[in-house]
Amino acid sequence: xxxxxxxxxxxxxxxxxxxxxxxxxxxxxxxxxxxxxxxxxxxxxxxxxxxxxxxxxxxxxxxxxxxxxxxxxxxxxxxxxxxxxxxxxxxxxxxxxxxxxxxxxxxxxxxxxxxxxxxxxxxxxxxxxxxxxxxxxxxxxxxxxxxxxxxxxxxxxxxxxxxxxxxxxxxxxxxxxxxxxxxxxxxxxxxxxxxxxxxxxxxxxxxxxxxxxxxxxxxxxxxxxxxxxxxxxxxxxxxxxxxxxxxxxxxxxxxxxxxxxxxxxxxxxxxxxxxxxxxxxxxxxxxxxxxxxxxxxxxxxxxxxxxxxxxxxxxxxxxxxxxxx
Amino acid sequence: xxxxxxxxxxxxxxxxxxxxxxxxxxxxxxxxxxxxxxxxxxxxxxxxxxxxxxxxxxxxxxxxxxxxxxxxxxxxxxxxxxxxxxxxxxxxxxxxxxxxxxxxxxxxxxxxxxxxxxxxxxxxxxxxxxxxxxxxxxxxxxxxxxxxxxxxxxxxxxxxxxxxxxxxxxxxxxxxxxxxxxxxxxxxxxxxxxxxxxxxxxxxxxxxxxxxxxxxxxxxxxxxxxxxxxxxxxxxxxxxxxxxxxxxxxxxxxxxxxxxxxxxxxxxxxxxxxxxxxxxxxxxxxxxxxxxxxxxxxxxxxxxxxxxxxxxxxxxxxxxxxxxx
Numbered sequence: 001x002x003x004x005x006x007x008x009x010x011x012x013x014x015x016x017x018x019x020x021x022x023x024x025x026x027x028x029x030x031x032x033x034x035x036x037x038x039x040x041x042x043x044x045x046x047x048x049x050x051x052x053x054x055x056x057x058x059x060x061x062x063x064x065x066x067x068x069x070x071x072x073x074x075x076x077x078x079x080x081x082x083x084x085x086x087x088x089x090x091x092x093x094x095x096x097x098x099x100x101x102x103x104x105x106x107x108x109x110x111x112x113x114x115x116x117x118x119x120x121x122x123x124x125x126x127x128x129x130x131x132x133x134x135x136x137x138x139x140x141x142x143x144x145x146x147x148x149x150x151x152x153x154x155x156x157x158x159x160x161x162x163x164x165x166x167x168x169x170x171x172x173x174x175x176x177x178x179x180x181x182x183x184x185x186x187x188x189x190x191x192x193x194x195x196x197x198x199x200x201x202x203x204x205x206x207x208x209x210x211x212x213x214x215x216x217x218x219x220x221x222x223x224x225x226x227x228x229x230x231x232x233x234x235x236x237x238x239x240x241x242x243x244x245x246x247x248x249x250x251x252x253x254x255x256x257x258x259x260x261x262x263x264x265x266x267x268x269x270x271x272x273x274x275x276x277x278x279x280x281x282x283x284x285x286x287x288x289x290x291x292x293x294x295x296x297x298x299x300x301x302x303x304x305x306x307x308x309x310x311x312x313x314x315x316x317x318x319x320x321x322x323x324x325x
Numbered sequence: 326x327x328x329x330x331x332x333x334x335x336x337x338x339x340x341x342x343x344x345x346x347x348x349x350x351x352x353x354x355x356x357x358x359x360x361x362x363x364x365x366x367x368x369x370x371x372x373x374x375x376x377x378x379x380x381x382x383x384x385x386x387x388x389x390x391x392x393x394x395x396x397x398x399x400x401x402x403x404x405x406x407x408x409x410x411x412x413x414x415x416x417x418x419x420x421x422x423x424x425x426x427x428x429x430x431x432x433x434x435x436x437x438x439x440x441x442x443x444x445x446x447x448x449x450x451x452x453x454x455x456x457x458x459x460x461x462x463x464x465x466x467x468x469x470x471x472x473x474x475x476x477x478x479x480x481x482x483x484x485x486x487x488x489x490x491x492x493x494x495x496x497x498x499x500x501x502x503x504x505x506x507x508x509x510x511x512x513x514x515x516x517x518x519x520x521x522x523x524x525x526x527x528x529x530x531x532x533x534x535x536x537x538x539x540x541x542x543x544x545x546x547x548x549x550x551x552x553x554x555x556x557x558x559x560x561x562x563x564x565x566x567x568x569x570x571x572x573x574x575x576x577x578x579x580x581x582x583x584x585x586x587x588x589x590x591x592x593x594x595x596x597x598x599x600x601x602x603x604x605x606x607x608x609x610x611x612x613x614x615x616x617x618x619x620x621x622x623x624x625x626x627x628x629x630x631x632x633x634x635x636x637x638x639x640x641x642x643x644x645x646x647x648x649x650x
Contacts, residue, residue, distance in 0.1 A: 139620040141474035149466035152640035295464040315477035
C-alpha cells in the first residue's frame with residue numbers, strides 16, 4: 001500500500017469535513033482508487049495547520065501544528081488542502097506550497113477570484129496541480145464539467161443561483177411572505193447565514209464565483225470591478241408579490257456572457273418567469289444553468305455549502321490529484 | 326503537432342455529429358488540449374466504417390471503408406468510436422478493437438447494459454480505455470460525476486427521467502391534454518420519436534440506462550430481468566388529469582436503490598408531487614436525481630438525445646482517452 005501524505009490547512013467547517021470524510025471513507029476511497037487505477041493507494045493526513053491546538057479535542061494531537069514552515073519543509077507531504085479561506089495568509093500559503101512542489105486543492109473562492117492569475121501561474125511554473133472545484137457551487141461538479149465534459153462546446157452564456165444564503169432568504173420571502181429581516185434571522189438560526197451576512201447579501205460571494213465560472217467558460221480572468229453587483233437587502237415582500245402576480249419570481253442571479261469578445265457579468269436580484277429552469281431552485285440550494293453550442297442547455301443543482309457537501313468536492317479533487325501522481 | 330488517428334464506426338445520427346464536431350472544433354480542441362496538457366495534439370478521423378459508401382456525399386471518400394478488418398489492421402489507429410448501436414456487430418467490434426490495442430468510446434446503451442461485463446473485461450485485460458458517457462442521458466455528464474466527482478460518497482438512491490421521447494409525450498399529454506396517440510404522432514413529426522417507438526415507449530431504452538447507472542453507482546452489473554419495467558402506452562389523459570387535481574404529475578421514472586445489499590430498480594410511469602425536483606423536467610429533456618451520503622441531493626438536467634448533444638459527450642470521452650495516451 002502506497003501512502004500519500006497530505007496536509008490540511010484549517011479545521012473549520014470545510015477542513016473538519018475533509019478530515020471526517022477521509023477517516024470514514026478511507027476503505028471506500030482505497031477500493032475505488034484500486035478499481036480505477038489498479039494501484040493500492042491510501043490518502044493520509046500527515047499534518048493539520050491550526051491556530052489553537054487546545055480547541056481540537058477529537059483530533060490526534062500529533063497531527064496538529066501551528067507552524068506552516070513545518071509542513072513546507074516536510075518533503076513527504078505531496079498535497080496541501082487549503083481550507084483557511086480569505087486572502088491572508090491563504091494565497092501566500094498556496095503559492096509557497098507549489099514552490100515547494102506540493103499540489104494544492106482549495107475551496108477558497110475569494111482567493112481564486114482575486115488571485116487566480118498568480119495562483120495558476122505558480123501551478124504551471126512548478127508543474128503542480130491546482131484544483132478548486134469546491135470553490136464554486138459546492139457539490140455541483142461545474143468546473144470539471146466545463147473543463148472536461150463540455151470540451152467540445154463553446155459556452156455562449158450562463159446564469160446561476162450560486163449563493164445559498166440569499167436563495168434561502170428569498171425563498172422564505174416568496175413562499176412564506178416573510179420580511180427580509182425575519183428571513184435573515186431564520187437563516188442565521190438554521191446556520192444558513194453567518195452572524196455577519198455581509199458578503200452573502202451584498203453579492204460579493206456570488207461575484208467571486210461568477211468570476212471563477214467566467215474564467216473557466218471563457219478563458220480569461222475577469223477584473224472584478226467590471227462585474228455589476230447589487231445585493232438583496234432592498235428586495236421587499238411587495239416586489240416579490242407584484243412579480244408573482246405577473247407569473248414571475250425574484251431570484252438572486254449571477255450571469256455571465258461573452259458579447260463581441262468581451263465578458264459581461266452581473267450579480268443582481270432579477271425577475272424570472274415562473275417556468276424558467278432556475279425558478280424552482282429553492283431554499284439553500286445552488287444551481288448553474290449553461291447554454292452550449294453543441295450540448296444545448298444544461299442545468300445542475302445541488303447543495304452550495306455545508307461541511308460535508310463542500311468537503312465531498314474537496315476530496316474528489318484530492319483523489320484526482322493523487323490519480324495523476 | 327502529434328496526430329492521434331481514430332476510426333469512427335457508423336455515420337448515422339451520432340456518428341455524423343462526431344464527424345461534424347471534430348471538423349468544426351478542431352482548433353478549439355487543439356487549443357484546449359494544449360492548455361490542459363501542454364502538448365500539441367490533433368485528433369483526426371482516419372477511417373469511417375459504413376455499409377454503403379454511395380450514401381455519403383459530404384465526406385472525404387478516402388476515409389470511408391466497408392471493411393472493419395482494415396481498421397483493425399491499421400496499427401496507427403489508436404481509438405475506435407463505436408456509433409453503430411445495437412448488439413450485432415457492435416459488441417464484437419468493440420471487443421476486437423480492444424484486443425488489437427485500440428481504446429474504445431461508445432454511445433451504445435444496449436451493448437453496455439447487456440454486455441458491459443465482457444466489454445469491461447476486455448478493456449481491463451488489454452489495458453485499454455473503455456468510456457461511454459454518451460450512452461446514458463446524452464449531454465448530462467452523469468457517469469463522470471459518479472466516478473470522479475462523487476468518489477467520496479455512497480449513492481443511496483437515484484431516480485431519473487432518462488428517455489426523452491416518453492418525456493416529450495407525457496409532457497404533451499399533461500400540458501396540452503393530448504391523447505397518447507396524438508402526442509406520439511407529434512413526437513414522430515418533430516423527430517423526437519422513431520417510426521417504431523417500441524423500445525422508448527415500452528421502457529427498454531430507460532431500462533438499459535438505469536442498469537448502466539446502477540452499475541456505476543453500486544458497483545455491480547444488473548441482471549436486466551430483475552428490473553421491473555412498465556411502459557407508458559397505457560397512460561390515459563384521465564389519469565394525468567386526476568393526478569393533477571391531487572397536486573401530482575405523471576412522469577416516466579427510472580429508479581434504482583440499494584436495499585440490504587441488493588439493487589432494486591424499476592422503470593415505470595409514476596405520480597410524483599408537483600414540487601418534486603423532477604416534476605418540472607419537460608419536453609425531450611432528461612434529468613437524473615441522486616441522493617448521496619455526503620454531497621446530499623443533486624439534480625442534473627440536459628438534452629438526452631440528438632446528434633450534436635450526444636456527439637458532444639462522445640467527443641469529451643475521446644478527448645479524455647487521448648489525454649491519457
